[in-house]
């Protein structure tokens with residue numbers, strides 16, 4: 001797969017087979033993640049990869065936290081999201097609704113319940129950073145994350161970036177042995193796509209490109 005094709009065909013998968021991803025393949029993917037550009041080449045990321053028992057233990061701990069002190073996801077961090085972005089978000093959930101409904105009533109909260117268990121992916125990559133770095137570290141981490149997802153895609157693997165789980169930073173920090181100066185920015189579920197799982201056929205739409213471009217001097 002060439003890069004241009006990879007960019008256009010990458011998408012989020014929310015169902016994985018149980019097949020393990022080898023450490024060697026994940027290592028290769030992280031080489032690509034680490035090649036991402038960053039402001040002043042500060043490379044403000046650390047990658048933590050969990051699979052097998054450590055991952056199942058973490059999922060069980062997150063589930064306990066979720067049951068006992070359910071937190072509401074607030075990606076806006078108390079900022080009011082402007083209406084046009086709310087509309088785009090609503091559109092995603094409108095488009096997902098029939099696909100999720102088809103999974104049955106017990107899956108009504110599929111995104112929430114799936115996200116907290118990383119959609120049962122056999123491996124999860126957590127990207128952490130230093131709390132003391134300025135906010136533009138998040139741009140660098142976004143670039144590393146996209147490199148990781150594209151690299152996985154090029155190898156026939158599936159990914160889902162998951163921010164929802166970060167609500168449960170306590171069990172994550174304990175499980176990754178993070179010190180107080182470190183924060184978790186994103187988790188990426190990684191595995192082979194379960195092509196029999198209907199939600200994996202879902203493809204999110206995009207705003208009309210003309211609405212997000214302005215040209216000058218052409």
Ligand SMILES: Cc1cc2nc3c(=O)[nH]c(=O)nc-3n(C[C@H](O)[C@H](O)[C@H](O)COP(=O)(O)O)c2cc1C
Pocket residue numbers: 010011012013014092111115160161162163164165186203204
């Ligand atoms: C920073 C970030 C956080 C995300 N968090 C979640 C999440 O918690 N749960 C989930 O199911 N998808 C999550 N996603 C996936 C987005 O919903 C998905 O990227 C978006 O709908 C566009 O679809 P596509 O990736 O298939 O192009 C996240 C994506 C990003 C970039």
